[in-house]
Amino acid sequence: MIVENDGASVLLRRVPTRGEVMAEIVTQLAPFRSDDTQLIRGATVISKDLAIDSLAVMDMVMELEDRFDVSIPMNLVAEIQTVDELADTILKLASRR
């Protein structure tokens, strides 16, 4: 397992597990829940079920990119609706490295 500490964030260079990716997405999206009791699930529609605008989605994506050492092109981000789709995209890009 290669984990590189580049200061603020920990970079994961091996292909992550689905659980790791889901956990990180849930952490990143937690501040945008409509209330503390809302659960973020795979089927959660990011732009609809959460109080997050498109700019904040792109900022969150940048954090995930750096955590998992992948780049998600902006046109792909635009097509992602659910948490599951976001996790799938990250896993697919990470496995292609």
Next chain:
Amino acid sequence: MGLFDRHAGLLDAYRDVRTTGADPFQIRMERVLSPTEAIINGKKCLLVGTNNYFGLTFDPSCMEAAIEAIKAEGTGTTGSRIANGSYSEHVALEQEIAEFYGKKHCMVFTTGYQANLRVISTLVGAEDFLLIDADSHASIYDACKMTQAEVVRFKHNDPASLEARLRRLGDKPGNRLVVLEGIYSMLGDSAPLKEFVEVCKKYGAYVLVDEAHSLGSLGENGRGLCEAVGVLDDCHFIVGTFSKTLGAIGGYCVSDDPDFDILRVTTRAYMFTASPPPSIVASVRQALRVVKARPELRKQLWDNVHTLYDGLAAQGFKLGPEHGPVVGVHLPDRMTAIGFWRAMLDAGIYVNVAVPPATPNGVSLLRCSLCAVHTKEQLEHMIEVMTGIGRQMGVLAPKLKVAGGSR
């Protein structure tokens, strides 16, 4: 679903804004009196939010040049540059801008927005990669939607974040184009351009710098941030505008690339819109001469930057990260920003108000931009007015507690 239903969220935010009694997006300049004063709501106001950095909108020599051009060549060209809209003066202007930068080629556009929109989206295509700063101007974001290239966004002013993204591209074929800005229009901060250029060189990426807000204000000769940090030769494309320091409207792109001129028959914003009218071309040519001949305007502008920035900082306002001709004043939320803006207008001072979603990281700002011909008295008056409003609205601590200098 109706055509406008998709804008429901924005409409709610806009309603909030209008509850303050003034709509910042529908302000009427009833009469502009000078680069620093206008009549708004029947009252004379000080203008500190017009991007008119050298105050050249009323420069007598620029106005005279425009008037003479109208008399000689009429009010408009009624055609694009590839049809009947290329006059000798357009070509002369392009040569003069190219010379100003010491670059071989220049193309002029009818607006700066169009220059960014179509130069960027034409330079890269399918199989290429476009890398943009997270805080890029709307014209750059719109260019991303018009290109077939893969677009990747990096953290604002963070060369390490760009490097990580260039590294991840690995040995994929395709050109890499990195887009940066000399001065970012909302908070007034500059790109760490030297560091960015080093990263781009390491990965063989092309560099495009938008100097819209830095033309005139930065660099020994006013060429912008590229000149100020000594990387003019390393920046493959420089884009800029005539609508700020040069006091008119239009855009340009300069480059040393030997094949640059192919853009004249591939860039649709050049090919399919009417060229700038003779009066604009003439006043811009004259404004560029003024920029070259009167470096004291740059000094005056920077003196004013220091007066306003240091004055506001000393009162405890939270400002953008560095001194510059754009001074962004942070306010806690959208409604405070709108209320503050309205109170300033009532006190006879016009600035821009910038609120989400038009701002980075959801910040709410009063966006001030300085002019070389603001007087010290005007700016000191403004600081006093803003301090009063800031205390009244609870944005600043009460008088005795302000020790000064704290940010």
